Structures are given as structure tokens and as C-alpha cells.
Amino acid sequence: MKINWILPLLLLWIPSASVFAADSKPGALRFQAGAATSNITPEIGGDIVGGFVPLPSTDIHDELQARCLVLDDGKAKVALVVCDLLGMHRSLCVEAKRLIQDATGIPASHVLISATHTHSAVNALGERVRGYRSDQPLTDYQVFVARRISDGVRRAISNLREAEIGFGSVDVPEHVFNRRWLMREGTVPVSPFGKVDRVKMNPPAGSPDLVETAGPTDPEVSFLAVRELGGRMISVFSAYSLHYVGGVGQGQVSADYFGMYCEALKRLQTGGEQYPPFVALMANGTSGDINNINFQRPRKGQPPYEQMRYVAGDLAQKVGTAIASIEWRAEAILDARVQELPIQWRRVEPELLAWAEQVEAKMQDPAGKNSLPGVYSGRVQRLAQASPETKAPAQVIRIGEIGIGTSPCETFAETGLEFKKRSPFKHSFMVELANGYYGYLPTPRHFELGGYETWPGTNYLEPQASVKLMEALLGMARELAFAKP
Numbered sequence: 001m002k003i004n005w006i007l008p009l010l011l012l013w014i015p016s017a018s019v020f021a022a023d024s025k026p027g028a029l030r031f032q033a034g035a036a037t038s039n040i041t042p043e044i045g046g047d048i049v050g051g052f053v054p055l056p057s058t059d060i061h062d063e064l065q066a067r068c069l070v071l072d073d074g075k076a077k078v079a080l081v082v083c084d085l086l087g088m089h090r091s092l093c094v095e096a097k098r099l100i101q102d103a104t105g106i107p108a109s110h111v112l113i114s115a116t117h118t119h120s121a122v123n124a125l126g127e128r129v130r131g132y133r134s135d136q137p138l139t140d141y142q143v144f145v146a147r148r149i150s151d152g153v154r155r156a157i158s159n160l161r162e163a164e165i166g167f168g169s170v171d172v173p174e175h176v177f178n179r180r181w182l183m184r185e186g187t188v189p190v191s192p193f194g195k196v197d198r199v200k201m202n203p204p205a206g207s208p209d210l211v212e213t214a215g216p217t218d219p220e221v222s223f224l225a226v227r228e229l230g231g232r233m234i235s236v237f238s239a240y241s242l243h244y245v246g247g248v249g250q251g252q253v254s255a256d257y258f259g260m261y262c263e264a265l266k267r268l269q270t271g272g273e274q275y276p277p278f279v280a281l282m283a284n285g286t287s288g289d290i291n292n293i294n295f296q297r298p299r300k301g302q303p304p305y306e307q308m309r310y311v312a313g314d315l316a317q318k319v320g321t322a323i324a325s326i327e328w329r330a331e332a333i334l335d336a337r338v339q340e341l342p343i344q345w346r347r348v349e350p351e352l353l354a355w356a357e358q359v360e361a362k363m364q365d366p367a368g369k370n371s372l373p374g375v376y377s378g379r380v381q382r383l384a385q386a387s388p389e390t391k392a393p394a395q396v397i398r399i400g401e402i403g404i405g406t407s408p409c410e411t412f413a414e415t416g417l418e419f420k421k422r423s424p425f426k427h428s429f430m431v432e433l434a435n436g437y438y439g440y441l442p443t444p445r446h447f448e449l450g451g452y453e454t455w456p457g458t459n460y461l462e463p464q465a466s467v468k469l470m471e472a473l474l475g476m477a478r479e480l481a482f483a484k485p
């Protein structure tokens with residue numbers, strides 16, 4: 001056997017990476033895609049944060065994931081990450097991006113990290129301050145999530161392979177309802193601040209006092225799909241403007257319909273479990289005023305998880321069908337821009353602060369602190385002491401003819417519709433709760449109408465914030481769309 005002297009000779013000749021690339025890929029810069037999931041399920045006992053008052057988790061119904069998709073056009077990489085969380089503080093996202101850049105070289109601008117807004121996850125927003133600081137020390141769980149996100153992106157890179165990409169969309173209007181209603185005069189309850197709003201969030205379903213919704217819905221599921229050259233699906237990144245579905249078992253951690261949709265879409269793929277497995281992602285579109293409740297008729301009671309399973313299965317079915325009519329492309333130019341917006345925190349007027357201090361002084365018993373005025377007096381005082389700058393991030397990712405704009409807020413459907421209409425890209429959509437968490441983002445006309453989403457402490461940013469965000473997104477989109485490859 002001559003192998004014993006051939007092997008050392010072979011080891012001496014170490015071709016450079018570029019030689020390998022030229023040998024194995026004659027097209028030089030082949031488009032590649034890889035995806036992976038990374039488990040971010042917390043220990044049992046942490047506080048579930050979806051409701052007004054946090055309650056400790058006592059069980060895990062289904063695992064929480066950071067779902068990661070990495071695209072590579074041969075020159076640049078883009079990482080898209082969707083986490084099964086209610087929201088993520090900016091500092092968590094900054095740390096995750098730092099870890100990713102150190103490990104992979106992908107710059108922070110090219111990494112989009114968003115939360116689904118499942119209401120049955122534990123707190124990744126940080127302790128008590130609830131986002132009124134632009135920089136914050138991380139909790140143990142936040143550190144864990146940042147590391148798991150970075151691990152997920154590294155694993156997605158390990159799974160990179162030559163790919164084709166396509167854009168698709170399907171309208172599914174039957175699961176989205178605007179939850180802000182104009183009501184018959186005198187029927188909107190007085191707000192915790194003692195004022196009468198014109199709009200009621202989540203009014204009683206089937207109430208004769210409903211007049212009309214205060215805004216539109218966006219029924220579109222937008223998605224980009226990547227598959228191997230041989231045809232096996234790698235990943236689908238989707239966005240739908242539905243707040244969440246809810247209806248979990250008491251004390252249970254769950255990824256809500258977002259996770260169930262990802263699993264359902266995986267089951268529909270041939271070879272979906274084959275290694276590396278197919279990964280679906282469901283980002284939240286712009287759903288700050290949208291939920292799954294048809295307010296025009298009384299609600300029927302349902303067992304836990306039934307409604308989310310129904311919504312998830314139906315969406316997966318419809319996206320699965322729409323994938324069949326995608327036009328596949330062998331490449332897509334990747335690029336991205338990010339900006340910290342010139343946006344102020346919402347101003348707390350002296351009278352409002354005085355109200356908050358008065359309410360707090362009167363409420364010494366714990367039950368009072370959990371009442372609406374009790375909760376909002378604390379929020380208003382924290383908002384009054386917010387850090388000087390918001391550092392609210394806005395980002396646009398270009399993936400060939402697709403432009404994804406982001407918002408760090410619970411953003412109204414009409415904002416997402418406006419971006420789709422005005423963006424210069426052939427296909428556009430928005431992802432909310434991205435790269436940080438800054439409360440609700442009503443448009444200026446909604447501040448006039450009032451209601452839950454406009455209350456100080458539910459909303460953190462100045463009333464012009466949605467207008468400034470849109471200008472920033474469209475500016476970056478134009479730069480990216482018209483940039484020379």
C-alpha cells in the first residue's frame with residue numbers, strides 16, 4: 001500500500017478556499033441558503049409576561065425556538081432570526097448581533113432579529129423597566145437567549161448549500177380582525193387616566209354598541225422560500241399581521257400559533273425531517289391593532305390550543321399551496337441598511353406625572369397596584385425617567401427584488417400597508433418587534449381617537465414616531481433598490 005506516503009504529500013498541499021470555490025462552483029458566486037433552529041425554552045418557574053400581571057410558568061406545552069435562516073449571495077450574507085418571545089429588549093439584540101459578528105463576520109446591519117409576540121413566553125424585555133432604557137444590563141435569561149440566537153445562526157451557516165429563491169404571497173383574511181372599534185357615544189369606559197376615548201380596544205364581542213373598526217387589516221401572508229437545486233425545500237420565511245391567537249393552558253409556556261404553523265409547514269414538506277431539516281419561520285407583520293377575534297358575533301368557548309391549531313394549520317396549508325406557483329431564481333443580491341431613528345420618548349406632561357404620583361401614594365395595597373390606574377401610574381413614572389435617547393432601530397433588508405422593512409414596535413396594520421404600497425421594491429413587507437421593543441406605534445390619527453394602544457405606558461414614543469419610521473424605511477429602501485450591484 002502506497003497510501004502511507006501519499007497522505008502526507010496531500011496534506012502538504014492545502015488549497016486556498018478560493019481554489020475550492022472555483023473548482024466546485026464554476027458559476028463562482030452561487031447563491032446559498034441554510035437554516036436551523038435553536039432552543040430558547042426557559043426553565044419552569046419564570047414569569048409568563050403576556051398578561052397585565054406576570055404569573056409563574058408551571059409547565060412547558062411546546063418548546064420555544066430561535067428560528068434562523070442565513071442567505072449568502074457569494075459576497076454578502078444576511079441572517080434572519082425569529083424568536084418565540086413576546087418581545088426583546090434592544091440590548092439583548094445588540095448582544096446577539098455582537099456574538100454573531102464575532103463568530104461569523106456577518107455585520108449587525110445584516111442581521112434581523114424579531115420576536116413573534118407569543119403571549120405565553122417568559123420575559124426577555126428585562127427587569128421592571130419595560131423598555132424605557134435604550135441600554136440595559138441583561139438578565140440571565142436574556143444572556144442565554146442572545147447566545148442561543150448566535151448558535152442558531154452559526155448552525156444555519158453550517159447548513160449553507162446552493163439554493164434557489166422565490167417570493168410568494170397569499171391572502172388569508174379570515175383570521176385577522178381589527179380590534180379597535182369606534183363605539184356608540186357614551187359606551188366607551190373611562191380610561192385609567194379619567195378620560196373618555198372614542199375607540200375601545202377589544203370591545204365585548206357581539207355588542208350592539210359597535211359602530212365600525214378604526215382601521216384596516218392586512219390579510220396577506222408574504223413569504224420567501226429557498227430550496228436546494230435538487231428541489232428539496234430548505235426554509236420558508238413568512239410574515240402575517242396577526243398579534244397572536246392565545247388560549248393556552250394555565251401556566252403553560254407555548255410558542256402560540258407561530259410555532260404550530262412552523263411545525264405544520266414542515267410536515268407538508270417532502271423530506272422535511274431529513275438532515276438538515278426544513279425550517280419555517282413566521283415573523284409578525286404589523287399587527288398592533290389586529291387580533292383573531294371576530295367582534296361582530298359573540299365568542300364561543302374553546303378548549304386550550306384548539307383555535308391556534310386551527311389558524312396555524314390553515315395558514316400552513318395555504319402557504320404550502322402557494323409555494324407551488326413560485327417563480328424560482330438562481331440568485332438574489334443581498335444588502336441591508338440600519339438606522340437609529342431620530343425619535344423621542346413620549347413626553348410626560350407635568351399634570352400626568354402628578355396624577356401618577358397621586359395614584360401611587362393612594363395605593364398601598366397590592367390589589368390596587370394591579371388595577372389599571374395602579375399599573376399605569378408606575379408605567380408613566382418610568383416613562384418620565386426614560387434614558388435621553390431612544391436609539392430605536394429601523395432596518396431594511398434587500399433580498400433580490402424583495403425589501404423587508406422593520407419596526408421595533410407593535411405597529412399598526414395601516415403602517416405595513418403603506419410600506420408595501422410606497423416601497424420601491426417589487427415585493428415588500430414589514431416585520432415588527434424587530435431589533436428591540438418600544439411599545440405600541442399608533443399613527444397620528446389614532447392618537448386623536450385614543451384607546452389602549454395610545455395610552456402613555458402602552459405607547460412609549462412620540463406621536464410622530466410612525467411618520468418618522470416610514471420616512472427612514474423608505475429612504476433606506478430607495479438606497480438599496482437603486483444601488484448598483
Ligand SMILES: [Zn+2]
Pocket residue numbers: 117243410
Ligand atoms: Zn401586544
